[in-house]
Amino acid sequence: MALLEVRELDVHYGGIHALRNVSFSVDEGKIVTLIGANGAGKTTTLRAISGLVKP
Ligand SMILES: Nc1ncnc2c1ncn2[C@@H]1O[C@H](COP(=O)(O)OP(=O)(O)O)[C@@H](O)[C@H]1O
Ligand SMILES: [Mg+2]
Numbered sequence: 001m002a003l004l005e006v007r008e009l010d011v012h013y014g015g016i017h018a019l020r021n022v023s024f025s026v027d028e029g030k031i032v033t034l035i036g037a038n039g040a041g042k043t044t045t046l047r048a049i050s051g052l053v054k055p
Contacts, residue, residue, distance in 0.1 A: 003028040009055055011044050018044045 002025040011019040019041045026032045034042050047053045 001028050002026065004049070006045075006049065009045070009048055011041075011048050011053055011055060013053075019048065 004026040006025070007023050009019055009022040010017070022041070022045060034045060036042050044053065048055050
């Protein structure tokens with residue numbers, strides 16, 4: 001069962017399209033890591049989930 005479900009998430013910083021169509025789910029009881037190159041959007045993804053930036 002998914003504890004967290006993210007669907008088609010987009011985030012813009014002004015004219016910068018930082019996240020495009022991001023979807024994933026995290027099942028209850030699982031430990032999940034988010035990996036990617038510098039600037040890929042890891043921090044922005046977590047900020048959006050936390051409500052610190054507007055989707
Ligand atoms: N406050 C900001 N203003 C403008 N662009 C930003 C800001 N924060 C991040 N970005 C841009 O958004 C993209 C994703 O960045 P970020 O989420 O920090 O990536 P990561 O955490 O994977 O290194 C990059 O292109 C970065 O330059
Ligand atoms: Mg980061």
